[in-house]
Amino acid sequence: MLKTVRLLRSTYYYNLSVEGKQKSKPKGGKPRGYSLNKKNQKVCDDLIKEFIIESIDGDAINYGYRKITYHLRKYYNLIINPKKVYRLCKELGILKDQRVIKPKVKKTIAANRIITGSNQLWEMDIKYGYIHGQDKFFYLLNLIDIFDRSIIDYHMGFHCEAKDASALLRKCLIRRNLFEEGVNKPVIRTDNGPQFVSYKFSECCEEIKVEHERIPVKTPNKNAHIESFHRILEDECFKNNEFETYAQAYEAVNDFMVRYNDRRIHSSLGFMSPNEFYTLHFRENLTGIEIRV
Template identity: 35%
Template sequence: MYIHGQHRNALLITVLDVFSRGVLGYRLEWSITKHQVIDLMRDVLYHYSMPERVSLRTDSGSQFEAGLFREYLREMRNDHEFTHVASPQENCYIESYHSIVESAVCAKYEFESLEEAKEVFNRFINFYNQGRVHGSLGMLSPNQYLQGQQEALMLRLIPLKDEKTIIEN
């Protein structure tokens, strides 16, 4: 992401949930180290209810190849797979998301500072998760989709007069 006032690019790393298409976390910094990637993953795993095992798909950036990051994922019992070089179709969800970021944020703003870019980006992510509808989610936002999925999966126990119980979806 180009920061006009500083005449340089900032780096963006995003954790995207493939199921809901929602943004779970991000970092926008001048540089992103393996420690920042681990901190981001800790934040995501702490704030969101996750399945027992999570699969992470990344490009082959040095932050993801670092032994410290790989050890962290092993400790957390998460799987990690790399996409092949020059094959964006292997990571189509994040590629699509970053294309949306490019047209909805980067092409519309000239940021004077990294802090200003983060403020705008926070507002964008809130809109993206709460209000931006996705055709692949039945014209729902990621949060609406997740809420609907949770409601669909909830089972209600209904007592009957003869003391038996039925399960209703």
């Protein structure tokens, strides 16, 4: 029969031996966008980049990507291989001059301040959300006025880059009628994420004449108000929803932001909502309120 159909015996028996066996998945392909930690939790790549920046600003300043890999495994409990760390370091542009790492832009350390009104100090930071149905992270960049606790505006999407942070800052200034020349503008405080240490964000701050300061590495207490908001967001929005699509996540986040700004009361604001406190502060000219940061 094999001679009749002109099929080699080796081919015939080989196909019999592999018939029914599951083929292995092809190697390579698009990166997943996250790694797992030792608790089997997903950690997105942008957060891992922040860990790398923290590392080279601290004990790992003279490490190559292989040593950084072991550093991430030991101190951040990540399950990650050197090839991925190499790729992330390359995206950050720190491979060639890693042994003499310097900040790309001039770094202004966050100063101790006494805040007595709105639009004096704004904090900006990123919160990561997860869409179970698509196995993807999304990014939520929020900007808060630490005096009245309002989330002036936010950016949400599958990507969050320096251009998005710059656009959000401009939008918030316009919302508060602070974009014109000659108007006193707030100080912007951020952490050392790649979006905020870039030339593009630095150039934006210089162009619109806004002072940008960054907190020291591993001092989230210096960004306490936005970190506190992110805890509220996690407890009251993300934990109560297991998103199947981006549309579901967007709708849930938008509804939460409206409720937070307009209806959610804060004991630190005299049991008023942020927007209610902001309006009352400017209409009745409250005095004697000080916030030390």
